[in-house]
Amino acid sequence: MTDSAAALRLAEAKSFVGLHARHMGLRTRRVQDTLRRITALDGEQPGSWLAEWTRPAEEQLRRGHHQAAADHYNLARFPCADTAAKRRAEQLAAQSMLGLLRTRRHGRRQTLVHEGREVTFLFGPGRRRSAPLVVMMGGIVSLKEQWGSLLAAVPRAGCAVAVADFPGVGENGVPYSRTAGRVFSALIDAVAGDCDAGRTLVVAPSFAGHLALKQAPDDPRIKGVVTVGAPLQEFFVDPHIRAAMPRITRAALEHTCGLPPERLDAQLAELALSHDELADLDLPVHYLASLRDEIIPTTEWRRAAALNPRWRVHAFDDVHGSPRHVTRIRAMILGDILAHAGRRHTARTLGTLQAIRPLHAVGPLIRPRPARTGHAS
Known part of the structure; x- marks a missing residue:
């Protein structure tokens, strides 16, 4: 894939993810701060889509904020879980929701x-x-x-x-x-x-x-x-x-x-x-x-x-x-x-x-x- 094609895919991902973040109720400023740190759609290195969304997910999980953690893991595997690392993020989203169900029992x-x-x-x-x-x-x-x-x-x-x-x-x-x-x-x-x-x-x-x-x-x-x-x-x-x-x-x-x-x-x-x-x-x-x-x-x-x-x-x-x-x-x-x-x-x-x-x-x-x-x- 050429550099220009990769840049276009990343720009599309940043544009489309805003809708899902709003539906999740995530704060616009925090979403924009995360997006600014992302420089690559692929990979697992710092600056990659997966790494930069996983970081706040782990932070929310440490705080016991299960729904917020699930939401960030959801965004980490966006738009689809097409790698082993993104499938792991998908699984962690499900596990985070299970923690919420156990806590609130609804x-x-x-x-x-x-x-x-x-x-x-x-x-x-x-x-x-x-x-x-x-x-x-x-x-x-x-x-x-x-x-x-x-x-x-x-x-x-x-x-x-x-x-x-x-x-x-x-x-x-x-x-x-x-x-x-x-x-x-x-x-x-x-x-x-x-x-x-x-x-x-x-x-x-x-x-x-x-x-x-x-x-x-x-x-x-x-x-x-x-x-x-x-x-x-x-x-x-x-x-x-x-x-x-x-x-x-x-x-x-x-x-x-x-x-x-x-x-x-x-x-x-x-x-x-x-x-x-x-x-x-x-x-x-x-x-x-x-x-x-x-x-x-x-x-x-x-x-x-x-x-x-x-x-x-x-x-x-x-x-x-x-x-x-x-x-x-x-x-x-x-x-x-x-x-x-x-x-x-x-x-x-x-x-x-x-x-x-x-x-x-x-x-x-x-x-x-x-x-x-x-x-x-």
Whole structure:
């Protein structure tokens, strides 16, 4: 790799990691101080990405700050655990979260076997066994430990919660493929005795949203999907869009699919959701979009919303993941969880306080088809 290519990859990594740091609640100044010390994306030497994120992780662990330690180890293996040292950081993130679970006792680790592969996830039981379920799955570059705070927050809102890694990431041994979404049903099965799994809301940002939308028609227990910037169709089939994706995204996709670079594009082309699949999806979908998304074209969600009247879209004037609107996105997702728990009045009040309204800046590209009937909801 040339020096210029390596510098570009490092610049991309520094740019993209800001979104995840904000979602983790890490202080901006400390994140920027760490990024300034990083001069290489690869290697384990001082100044490398791994070394400079591992140092604050170890410091947080010594202080007994398990969540902060897990967050920093998460960033140390960003964007994917493609070396032995980064896999070790991934393991240390999981161990740090286990320390948090033992200390606060508001959740547990569980492991299921799906299609011969182990999937370890975090589970926070609701305050009652009749509580509906929320399944949370992150995207291709983040670990489930990033969402550890949900183990306490979601039960307080009235639901049980299962938090899992994306296929091919962390402790999810299932590779990313067109059928990988079946792991959502496996997760629901695994906790069905501890909650009302027949009422499940899936919260799945980015590529996890794609899998959730693929699996939802096959599992009537899934009553709704909330996603942030999910690819649907064009991302997978348009060669120009694929060619323009950031190197960080491509590297993470190669890792999650378990494929060499030359085979990735053919695999992605098989993942696209068809027009009929989008139009026939008979459950509520809340899609949080970004108007300046550098990965997902805006035509993805505009076309889907035009095809299916059950889609509700909020579009922010921001880049992928809307990092400048994290607080509002959290409020929207919390509102969806509260509504799923039956606390609709509280959800409406939260929406009013946040001045949350759908933002549809551009009219539909396709005339909506009539709503279909007779499908499982």
